[in-house]
Every structure is written in structure tokens, then in C-alpha cells.
Amino acid sequence: MKLTEIQDPSFLKRMSVSELEVFAGDIRRFLIEELATTGGHLAPNLGVVELTLALHREFDSPNDKFVWDVGHQAYVHKILTGRAGQFDTLRQHKGLCGFPKRNESIHDVWETGHSSTSLSAAMGIAVSNELKGNDDRAIAIIGDGALTGGMALEALNHIGAEQQNVIVILNDNEMSIAPNVGAMHQMLGRIRSSRKVRYAQDELETLIKKIPLIGGKLEKGGEKIKEAVKGALVPGMFFEELGFNYYGPVDGHDLDDLIEQLNYVKKEEGPVLLHVITKKGKGYRPAEYDGVGTWHGLGPYKIESGEVIKGKSKAPSYSFTVADTLTKMARDEDKLTLITPAMSVGSKLDCFEKEFPNRMFDVGIAEQHAVTFAAGQATQGMKPVVSIYSTFFQRAYDQLVHDVARQNLDVTFTIDRSGLVGADGETHQGVFDIAFMRHVPNIRIVMAKDENELQHLLYSAVKYEGPIAVRFPRGEGIGVTMDETLHEISLDTWEVEREGTDVAIMAFGPQVQDALKIAELLEGDLSVRVINARTIKPLDEKMLDALYAEGIPLVTLEEAVLKGGFGSAVLEHANEQEAFPRVKRFGIPDWYIEHGGVNELLEEIGLLPGQIAEEVRSFVNQGKKQSV
Numbered sequence: 025m026k027l028t029e030i031q032d033p034s035f036l037k038r039m040s041v042s043e044l045e046v047f048a049g050d051i052r053r054f055l056i057e058e059l060a061t062t063g064g065h066l067a068p069n070l071g072v073v074e075l076t077l078a079l080h081r082e083f084d085s086p087n088d089k090f091v092w093d094v095g096h097q098a099y100v101h102k103i104l105t106g107r108a109g110q111f112d113t114l115r116q117h118k119g120l121c122g123f124p125k126r127n128e129s130i131h132d133v134w135e136t137g138h139s140s141t142s143l144s145a146a147m148g149i150a151v152s153n154e155l156k157g158n159d160d161r162a163i164a165i166i167g168d169g170a171l172t173g174g175m176a177l178e179a180l181n182h183i184g185a186e187q188q189n190v191i192v193i194l195n196d197n198e199m200s201i202a203p204n205v206g207a208m209h210q211m212l213g214r215i216r217s218s219r220k221v222r223y224a225q226d227e228l229e230t231l232i233k234k235i236p237l238i239g240g241k242l243e244k245g246g247e248k249i250k251e252a253v254k255g256a257l258v259p260g261m262f263f264e265e266l267g268f269n270y271y272g273p274v275d276g277h278d279l280d281d282l283i284e285q286l287n288y289v290k291k292e293e294g295p296v297l298l299h300v301i302t303k304k305g306k307g308y309r310p311a312e313y314d315g316v317g318t319w320h321g322l323g324p325y326k327i328e329s330g331e332v333i334k335g336k337s338k339a340p341s342y343s344f345t346v347a348d349t350l351t352k353m354a355r356d357e358d359k360l361t362l363i364t365p366a367m368s369v370g371s372k373l374d375c376f377e378k379e380f381p382n383r384m385f386d387v388g389i390a391e392q393h394a395v396t397f398a399a400g401q402a403t404q405g406m407k408p409v410v411s412i413y414s415t416f417f418q419r420a421y422d423q424l425v426h427d428v429a430r431q432n433l434d435v436t437f438t439i440d441r442s443g444l445v446g447a448d449g450e451t452h453q454g455v456f457d458i459a460f461m462r463h464v465p466n467i468r469i470v471m472a473k474d475e476n477e478l479q480h481l482l483y484s485a486v487k488y489e490g491p492i493a494v495r496f497p498r499g500e501g502i503g504v505t506m507d508e509t510l511h512e513i514s515l516d517t518w519e520v521e522r523e524g525t526d527v528a529i530m531a532f533g534p535q536v537q538d539a540l541k542i543a544e545l546l547e548g549d550l551s552v553r554v555i556n557a558r559t560i561k562p563l564d565e566k567m568l569d570a571l572y573a574e575g576i577p578l579v580t581l582e583e584a585v586l587k588g589g590f591g592s593a594v595l596e597h598a599n600e601q602e603a604f605p606r607v608k609r610f611g612i613p614d615w616y617i618e619h620g621g622v623n624e625l626l627e628e629i630g631l632l633p634g635q636i637a638e639e640v641r642s643f644v645n646q647g648k649k650q651s652v
Contacts, residue, residue: 027054027108032131033080036104041279044081048073048279051100052307056327058111063323063447064122065096067305067314068167071197071276075165075300076100078282079193082290083163089149091134093142093166093176095123096321097195098132105131115447117620117628123451137451138419139389140173142166143192147179150188161191161290168196169366172388183295184267191289192268192297195276197304263297272299277306317369321448339475339501343372346438346496349479350409351376352510353486354383360407360486363387365394371411371440391416395423395435402433407486409436414454414495415445421460424491429466434489438482442471442495443533443583444612444626449619454498455612459588461493462561468492468515469560473536475501481558483510495560497534497583518564524553527644528571530594531581532557539581541633542640550644560590563597572603577644579608581636586611608643610636 025035027050039047051073059066077100079090085105092098102108102120107129113119124132134145146164153160170176171194183190263270269292274285282300289298304320305311310330311319324333340348354360354376361383362376368386377384387394391412398408412420417439428435442454461469470485470492472478478496485492492515521536522543527550531539536556543552553576557564571578580591591609598605610631617625626632630639 027051027103030104030108031106033085033104036077036081039081041283044074044077044279048077049307051077051103054103054108054111055099056308058114060325060327062112062114062116063321063325064114065099065321066308067311067319068097068197069099070306070308070311071302071304072097072165072195073100073306074277074279074282075193075195075302076104078279078286079163079165080104082283082286083161086130086133088161088163089133089146090131091142091146091149091162091164092124093136093164093170094139095136097165097167098124101131102129105129115449115619117618117624119619121449121619122447123449135451137448138416139170140166140176142170143176143179143183143190146190146192147183147186147188150183150190151186153189161189163191163193165193165195168194168198169389172366172390174390174392180263180266180268187267187294189293190295192295194272194297194299195302196273196299197302267295269294269296270299271296273301274298276300276302316374320369337500339503340506341372341500342475342478342496342498343370343440344375345475345478345501345506346411346440346482346494347372347375349482349510350438350486351379353483354380357407357486359405360409361385361398361401362409362411363394363398364411365389365391365416367411367413367416367440370413371438373411391419392423395420396427398435399423399427399431399433402428402435403431407434407436409438409486411438411440413440413452414442414457415452417457418460424461424467425464428491429464432466432490435491436482436486436488437491437493439493439495441498443497444617444622445498446622446625447619450616453612453617455584455617457493457495458560458582458584458590462588462590462593466491468562469495470515470558471495471533471560472558473521473533473556474504476504476506477513477558479506480511480513481515484512484515487512488515495533502534502537515559516562516564518558518567519556520553521556522552522554524551525576526550526552527577527579527640528553528555529579529581529640530555530557530590532560532590533583535581535583538633538636542637545634545637546641550641552640557590561593563593565597568594568597569601569603572598572601572605575605577606577608577647579640579643580610582611583631584611585614587614606643606647608640610639 052070055069107120110120115122121128123137124135126132126135142164143166146162149162271285271289274281285298289296303312305314322332325331350362363385364371364373365387366389368377387397394410398410401408439457442457445452445454458469461467470481472481482494485494522540529539529542529552539554543554546552580594582590586609589611591611595607613629
């Protein structure tokens with residue numbers, strides 16, 4: 025069967041194991057070929073081919089509900105549920121989403137791009153099944169990296185306590201984006217080495233029964249013996265103690281074994297966990313032997329060599345600039361530490377880790393812990409920096425409010441991927457952080473116009489004593505000359521980048537360059553002043569007061585949500601000053617921005633410089649007519 029002809033996974037039930045093994049190879053070739061053109065999460069999906077085939081063979085989707093944690097390993101699931109023909113549009117504007125998407129298929133029952141959510145969702149589904157009186161199963165597929173998230177542990181505790189019919193498939197590949205860390209990872213490593221726990225129990229029970237004369241008596245006390253064996257084979261029996269029936273570990277690429285174990289699992293009542301060992305990147309050598317996470321998610325590549333196709337770099341990335349600046353500062357500041365929730369690869373922190381391994385802390389997928397861990401360090405006079413993606417910072421909101429800002433602690437947040445990120449879509453767009461930080465007392469928020477200003481702004485932020493967030497976008501800088509010596513710049517004032525008398529555009533980050541382009545497009549028609557509003561909180565109130573007095577129309581521009589954003593802050597300030605300037609705000613509208621190229625997304629929401637220029641012209645001219 026051609027993959028593009030698949031409508032639903034029911035045909036798998038008619039296939040033999042040997043046929044499934046051949047089919048697994050077909051799927052791997054398809055993924056390698058398709059993603060070479062589109063890019064995407066290759067390694068996670070190569071690792072779950074057999075597992076996904078076995079799950080769809082032994083269960084009945086969509087009646088049985090598959091809940092994929094994070095979701096970047098759901099490509100095989102998409103192929104088996106009729107979407108192979110859309111893979112040439114993967115992660116492209118209006119194309120196939122790189123994560124499960126409820127409006128794509130009835131087989132996608134849970135949408136996610138953040139980790140550690142599947143167990144809670146599966147628990148909700150299982151309770152609903154019970155209340156509705158049906159026998160459908162809730163099956164959560166979670167990786168060992170996601171299992172380090174606090175929410176996953178909370179859900180394990182609840183499921184085990186309530187003894188709900190939830191099947192947990194632990195996909196253990198020893199990696200999330202980067203190699204996993206922490207005690208949970210170490211415990212799973214010990215379990216991996218134990219192998220076939222339930223087989224050992226069954227064999228022990230059989231042996232007890234065969235002992236002449238005393239076998240029957242021993243069998244009656246056999247539960248205690250079996251528990252002792254389990255305790256010896258699996259350190260702590262963590263999952264069993266939480267109330268789960270534990271199966272495994274099983275080779276996640278052995279279809280015979282997988283299918284046999286799934287048949288045991290689906291007969292169990294109550295919570296059950298099947299521990300599956302897989303190889304991330306299985307079947308494609310460059311991805312299999314990737315020890316740093318390059319093949320977790322990437323752009324187009326050359327199949328034969330494994331070379332990732334990249335454009336010619338014109339400037340260092342913003343992520344590298346931040347990591348390099350922190351490394352330089354750490355040489356003179358021995359109290360500076362760096363904390364990341366499993367984003368050491370994405371945020372390019374290897375240079376810091378290599379030079380200062382004792383001051384670099386990767387806490388795993390545990391954003392809440394990362395923030396409060398930093399707060400604890402700050403109480404002891406350290407200078408912690410939390411390196412975190414904007415989209416993941418959302419998960420630590422309470423810790424920001426309660427543990428850091430309320431105590432006015434000296435914690436610096438470097439917020440990577442601020443603004444639109446493109447292909448990863450709505451779960452990853454970094455557009456909410458200004459709105460959820462701006463109303464929190466004590467915290468400052470800044471963003472640089474380019475990579476050179478970024479290094480100085482970060483230097484100043486770390487020197488500042490108190491909570492402060494330094495935002496920066498994904499991708500490369502604009503190619504400006506980098507100063508060799510770091511120096512402090514004002515965290516309270518804005519700068520005029522271009523003079524003008526007809527309208528003033530206030531912007532920050534990459535949008536300063538957009539504002540300068542808008543000014544050029546309107547040259548000869550309007551005189552446009554461009555202001556680098558690099559301090560989003562606090563505002564430069566002195567400059568704002570001067571603008572109100574001047575009576576010049578104001579435009580705010582931000583690649584962040586309008587509601588509660590920078591433009592809203594300007595309006596609030598004007599209201600407090602009882603000023604009534606004409607203000608036009610540009611930013612992210614009140615809906616989730618889906619996947620696609622950043623420029624395509626900006627065009628869709630009207631934020632390209634040419635589109636804004638026309639809006640600004642109309643705004644200013646309308647004001648001139650009203651004043652006549």
C-alpha cells in the first residue's frame with residue numbers, strides 16, 4: 025500500500041509482523057525524504073515508527089484516544105491516519121501542522137507543543153469515559169524527558185491514587201532535545217539495565233509451584249517473594265509504588281515483543297505503564313549518532329551526507345550573542361550562574377557550560393523549578409540568569425510573581441524566541457510574555473534593536489540589582505559591528521533613531537529596523553520620527569511627556585500581543601497624565617498565530633513595513649483633516 029493512499033489505520037490489524045517490519049522501513053524512507061525538503065522533527069519520529077504501528081494495530085483509534093506528549097513525535101501517527109499526502113506542506117503556511125491538530129483529524133484528540141501535558145489530559149479522558157459508561161481507553165505516550173516535568177509527576181500521582189484506566193507508554197530514548205538530566209533519568213537508566221521484570225516474576229511463580237510438597241504453601245506467600253524480586257530488579261519500584269502495573273522494559277523496535285506486551289497491557293484494569301526503549305533517529309545514521317540534539321528539529325538537509333542546508337551566515341545569532349556575553353561576564357563575576365530548563369542546545373549555551381561547568385545548571389523540563397531555584401540562589405547573594413524560551417516561560421508565571429518579583433530578587437531572565445518563531449506555530453510563538461510580565465510589580469523588561477545593543481543591554485541587566493527580563497528574537501542578528509568592550513547603557517531611557525515632525529513611531533527589538541523602513545517608505549510624504557523604546561517597562565516617561573506636549577501623533581509597534589502590551593502601556597500612561605495624544609497601535613491581534621514563514625505570518629496580520637506604512641499614512645492624514 026502506498027502511504028499516500030492510507031485513509032485510516034484499520035488495515036494494520038490485517039498485517040503480519042513481518043509485513044509490519046517492511047512497512048516500518050517504508051515509513052522511515054518517506055520521512056527521511058520528505059523532511060529533507062521541508063525540515064521538521066525527524067529524529068523523534070524515526071524513533072517511534074514501530075511503537076506507533078503497534079499502538080494503532082492493537083488499539084482502535086479514534087475510539088481509543090492517543091494523547092501524544094509534546095506532539096513532535098506524531099508524524100507517523102499522521103501518516104497512518106490519512107495525511108501522508110500533505111507532508112510536502114509540513115509546517116508551512118496553511119499546511120500540515122508539525123504537532124497534533126484537532127481540526128486536521130478525528131484521530132488527533134489532544135493538541136500540544138509543550139511537554140508534560142499528556143498524563144493530565146489522559147486522566148481527564150479516562151474519567152470522562154467512566155462517567156459516560158464506555159470502555160474506550162486513554163493512552164498517553166510520553167517521553168522520558170517530559171516525565172521530568174512537575175505536571176507529569178502530579179498526574180502520575182493522581183492517576184495512581186484514583187486507579188483510573190489510563191495506559192501510559194513511556195517512550196524512553198534518553199533524549200528530549202538535548203540529553204536528559206536528573207535523578208528521574210538516572211532511575212530510568214537503572215530500570216533499562218534490569219530488563220524483563222515481569223518475565224522474572226512469572227518464572228519465579230512457576231518455579232515455586234514446581235517445588236515438591238511445599239510448593240503450594242510457598243505459593244500462598246509468593247506475593248511477598250515476588251515483591252522482593254521486583255524490588256531487587258527495579259530500584260525503588262517507583263511506578264509500582266505510585267499504583268501502576270509496570271511492564272517492561274521492552275525493545276521499542278521489536279514488533280513481536282511490542283505487540284505481545286501491548287496485549288498484556290490492554291487486559292489490565294487500572295493504571296498501567298509500559299516502558300519502551302527506543303533509539304531516537306532510528307534508521308538514519310546522522311540522526312542516530314546525534315549526541316547534541318541537532319536532528320531533534322531542523323530545516324532542510326542533504327539525505328546522502330546529512331549536511332543541514334543553511335544560508336550563508338551574516339551575523340551571530342541572538343542566542344549566541346547572549347551566551348557569549350554571559351560567558352565573558354562570568355570571567356569577572358564569580359557569582360554569576362546560568363540556569364536552563366532543558367534548552368542548553370536551543371539557546372547555544374555550550375560555550376558557558378564548557379568554561380564554567382560548575383555554574384551551569386540544566387534542570388530538565390522543569391520551568392517552574394528553574395525560576396524558583398534561581399530565586400533561592402539570589403537570596404544568598406548569587407547572580408542567577410535563567411535562560412528560557414518565551415513560550416516556555418509561560419509555564420513559570422506563578423514563580424515569577426510569587427517567588428522572584430514579590431521578593432524583589434536579583435534574577436535576570438534571558439527570554440529567547442521572543443516574537444514570532446514561524447514553523448513551530450501557535451504553541452511556540454513568543455508573543456505573550458510582555459503582557460503577562462508587564463503588570464507584575466518590580467520587574468523590568470528590555471529588548472535591544474540589534475545584536476550589538478543586546479550585548480550591552482544584557483551586561484547592564486545583569487549589573488542591575490533586581491528582577492529584569494531581556495527579550496531577544498530567534499535567528500541571526502542584522503550584521504552590525506560588535507563592540508569588543510562591554511559597557512552599561514541606560515535601562516530607563518529611549519533613543520531617537522531618526523528625527524521627524526509628522527509622526528513618531530515607538531518600537532523595540534527587530535521592529536526598530538521595521539520602523540526605519542517605514543520611515544523610508546513614507547519619505548517625501550511624511551516626516552517620520554523613529555524611537556528605539558528599548559525599555560518596555562519602565563517607559564521613558566520624560567520622553568513621553570515631551571511627545572504629549574508636542575502634540576505629535578504616536579504609533580506603537582510590537583511583535584507581541586496588543587492586549588496588555590507595550591502600546592497599552594503607552595495609553596495607560598497617557599491616561600494617568602490626563603493627556604490625549606492620537607495613538608495608533610500595531611501588534612499581534614487577539615487570536616493564536618499558526619505555523620508558517622514569519623514574513624507570511626506578518627503579512628497575514630498586516631505587520632509588514634509596507635502594510636504599516638499605508639496605515640500610518642492614513643492615520644496621520646486623517647488627523648490632519650480633522651484638525652482643519
